[in-house]
Amino acid sequence: MTGHSVQHATIVVERRFEAPPARVFAAWANQEERARWDVPDDGWVIAEYHQDFRVGGRETRTSATLCTVELAADGRGTRLTDQSAFFDKLETKSDRESGWGTIVDRLEAYLEVKAARRG
Numbered sequence: 001m002t003g004h005s006v007q008h009a010t011i012v013v014e015r016r017f018e019a020p021p022a023r024v025f026a027a028w029a030n031q032e033e034r035a036r037w038d039v040p041d042d043g044w045v046i047a048e049y050h051q052d053f054r055v056g057g058r059e060t061r062t063s064a065t066l067c068t069v070e071l072a073a074d075g076r077g078t079r080l081t082d083q084s085a086f087f088d089k090l091e092t093k094s095d096r097e098s099g100w101g102t103i104v105d106r107l108e109a110y111l112e113v114k115a116a117r118r119g
Contacts, residue, residue: 011082011083011084011093011096011100012081012082012083013080013081013082013097013100013101013104014079014081015079015080015104015105015107015108016074016077016078016079016080017077017078017080017108017111018076018077018111018112019077019078019106019111019115020073020076020077020078020112020114021071021073021078022113023114024071024076024078024080024107025071027107027110027111027114028053028069028071028107029053031049031050031051031053033110034051035049036106036110037103037106037107037109037110038103038106038107038118039101039103039106040099040102040103040106041106044079065086067082067083067084068082068083068084069081069082070082080104080107082100082104084096084100104106
């Protein structure tokens with residue numbers, strides 16, 4: 001017995017982006033782009049960040065979470081749905097909803113800035 005636990009809670013974060021799914025996926029999969037939005041606020045200092053986005057890949061571990069993210073076409077935009085279960089009671093359901101909500105808001109702002117620069 002390892003003493004670890006899994007907290008089962010359905011956490012669903014949904015957002016609609018004006019960018020197409022391929023662009024949202026690229027912002028998520030590209031390590032340099034993701035490092036620009038994947039923190040709760042600009043005050044965070046990232047000492048180390050690694051991302052292997054291939055199937056079975058790994059990232060710098062800050063928590064252990066089973067997370068399913070779906071990017072679906074929604075008209076000319078994208079609908080993102082995230083469902084998570086997390087381990088060891090290090091976070092609560094409301095912590096996860098708040099944290100992911102903030103991070104996904106930052107992804108939306110990042111995509112809007114990138115689109116404005118191109119357009």
